[in-house]
Amino acid sequence: MIPTVKARLLDGKKGLIVGIANDQSIAWGCARAFRAFGANLAITYLNEKAKKHVDPLARALEAPIVMPLDVRVEGQMEAVFERITKEWGKLDFLVHSIAFAPQQALHGRVVDVSLDGFLTTMQVSCWTFLRMAHLAEPLMRKGGTLFTMTYYGSQTVVKNYNIMGVAKAALESAVRYASAELGPKGIRVHAISPGPLATRAASGIPEFDKLLDKAKAKAPARSLVSIEDVGAATAFLAHDVARLITGDTIYIDGGYHVVD
DSSP: OOOOOSSOTTTTOEEEEEOOOSTTOHHHHHHHHHHHTTOEEEEEESSHHHHHHHHHHHHHTTOSEEEEOOTTSTTHHHHHHHHHHHHTSOOSEEEEOOOOOOHHHHHSOGGGOOHHHHHHHHIIIIIHHHHHHHHHGGGOTTOEEEEEEOOGGGTSOOTTTTHHHHHHHHHHHHHHHHHHHHGGGTEEEEEEEEOOOOOTTGGGSTTHHHHHHHHHHHSTTOSOOOHHHHHHHHHHHTSGGGTTOOSSEEEESTTGGGOO
16 A cells, blocks of 8 residues: 655656556555656556556546557557657656566576567567657657566566566666666666566466565565555655665565575
8 A cells, every 4th residue: 555645756857657547556555656646647558448447547647648658569659759759849758567478488488589579578578668768758858757667577587477588687787778878867667576476467477476486485574575565666766865866776575585
């Protein structure tokens, strides 16, 4: 549960949230936290099928900009940023919370992945973050914060995570390079690494329930992370008090990643 915030710490800030699919999404947890702290939000939805689930959430957030964004459809990313430029003229933060691997690529061995499967996984899960950073840069003239979502399967082999682990490793490297390139402009870049969460995206990973049980039993906090936990920590990092934190992978997992 996100606490009531008397001091709306992000009043006047404007941000784009990409990746809300339903009310279980990590992106939804982030959006709720940012809104609770006073930020105004632009929201995207994947397609018309997803729109019916996202529209009520966007209304709850009082989002003035709600647009379709399938990153594999040419021109849709650019259209979103053009709308933000026209209506706001600036952007203070961006949350990139999307990833995808074709089923055969995700369920198969890394050494067996096809070129098409590899390229699709990398395009959606990694390159789109760099492209959004490129589009956001001119809107962050007074600085800003870029966020993307990762998982510790980028650093160690997690059963059934497969090619997504490779993509997340590339994504975390992209965060480091982007932070170095954009830092002189006051733009901070973070990879947020939550512990296992029961989201729709996670449902595609075989034996995911076993991973949840293991995380709860082994994490030092003896608790699973929630989307509210992720949202509150992410929103904090967008505040000026966190202005010297950048370029790293921030784990929000009850300490699970430090335990063998």
